[in-house]
Amino acid sequence: MTDLLASISALPVLIATIIYFVLGALWYSPLLFAKPWMKIKNIPEDHEGGSPMVFVLSFILQFIGVFSLALFIEGLGGYGALHGALIGFFASTGFVFSLAGATGLFSEVPLKLHLIDNGYHLTGLTLSGLVIGFW
Numbered sequence: 001m002t003d004l005l006a007s008i009s010a011l012p013v014l015i016a017t018i019i020y021f022v023l024g025a026l027w028y029s030p031l032l033f034a035k036p037w038m039k040i041k042n043i044p045e046d047h048e049g050g051s052p053m054v055f056v057l058s059f060i061l062q063f064i065g066v067f068s069l070a071l072f073i074e075g076l077g078g079y080g081a082l083h084g085a086l087i088g089f090f091a092s093t094g095f096v097f098s099l100a101g102a103t104g105l106f107s108e109v110p111l112k113l114h115l116i117d118n119g120y121h122l123t124g125l126t127l128s129g130l131v132i133g134f135w
Contacts, residue, residue, distance in 0.1 A: 012135035013063065016131040017066045017128070019128065020127065023123060036116065073087050081133045086129070087133070091129070092122040092125035096121045
């Protein structure tokens, strides 16, 4: 396990995390899903957004997720951008999308909200896997 941890390069993990974070800004912008997301969540259109700490903590949590993905990619021997992207896609569908969906069923999360929120993570982890695999 120590060898696996030592084999992870911080730079591609950091770059992939930045891409994932920027994707979130785009994903939840008026260009893509801000309006339907805000409507489902009953957030007024003139809402200013969260505190800066929310963004800092989100970045840290995404870094942890991307680092974990890097461990999967390295552990599975997924070298190359395509392998990394596929591992990111299947990790996100297998762990995030499906399990959040199961929780959403009991929490009565609308399907559209599940697709927006967890589609973001599916896309973010797939792109992260692409970057890590490419490196």
